[in-house]
Amino acid sequence: MNFEETEAYLLSLGNEVSSMKLGLENIRRLLAALGDPQEKYLKVQVAGTNGKGSVCAFLNSICLQAGIKTGMFTSPHLISITERVQINGDDISAEAFASLATKVREVAKSLFASGAIENVPTYFEQVTAIALLAFAEAKVELAILETGLGGRLDATTAANAEIAAITRIDLDHQQYLGETIEEIAAEKAAIIHDEFQGVVIGQQQPKALRVILERCRQLGIRDLEWEPHLRWTIDSLGSGQVKVATHRAVFPAMELGLRGEHQRENAETAINVIRTLRYDDGFAIDDEAVVKGLVSARHPGRLEWIGRYLLDGAHNIGGARALRNYLDEFVDRPITMIFGAMRDKQ
16 A cells, blocks of 8 residues: 555544444454564553643653654644654654555454454554554664553553553543543553553542552552652743752753643653663663753644644643643733534533
């Protein structure tokens, strides 16, 4: 398939949410038939309601500053599906995406024809497989995986990431994940799967935190008691600036690469993942790389100014509140808001 044929084929598989199948058996068998590419590198999986993409962007930026070869899988895309698969900070080429998609399609078709799987893998399952295969072929050292929807049944969970991070949990996708914070938290906490897994928990409402900690307790994962000499702090100085400090140094006031007061907590979550990579997994990431990565991180379409236009992807209560807080602090002139949403949004 060429790129245009690839896009048409993937779209023919149906909406990635409405076509979601229960269970991970399909994607696991597909990955096995592809040679389990996800086993060739270390993986971080990020789940949560808001902030997943931002944490991934911070992580990727820091690791690139440290000279680590990364792969990053995010969703959705804004303009081209190739945005979902980045290698060393660059979108995969249309030609490479089409080539990998052709391979995944052929393997999926063979599995379905032989009865090895009950359903043709969905849009999101196949794109996830394309990304994991691309990372293996590029010989990345670290893959950063943004969970698509929920966690328990999301295709990225089949990668069995060695590190799990959970950002702030709020109400969203209730028709799929549950009507309460506790039910939604349980779906997202299900990405925690192994007693030897590193787990990073972002700031949470008490009800969500209890569910996540219970999941850790059930799996025998102890709370990480970080030594004082490993601690970082990020304090807001107002006007979009923060002060970053460790036990060794206090860095000059800076602006995070991602806008909004809420990004301070996403940056903290990313730094906690970096500490796990540095001290548990042996990655060489110095403090300077962390600071440079925080400043240079980018996440298109999220509080992004293009001339006099501000773009944002707020699509639930938490995201809308973060947008409103940003407008209150940084926009001092009348605005015209153009708002669009899918029908499943309130």
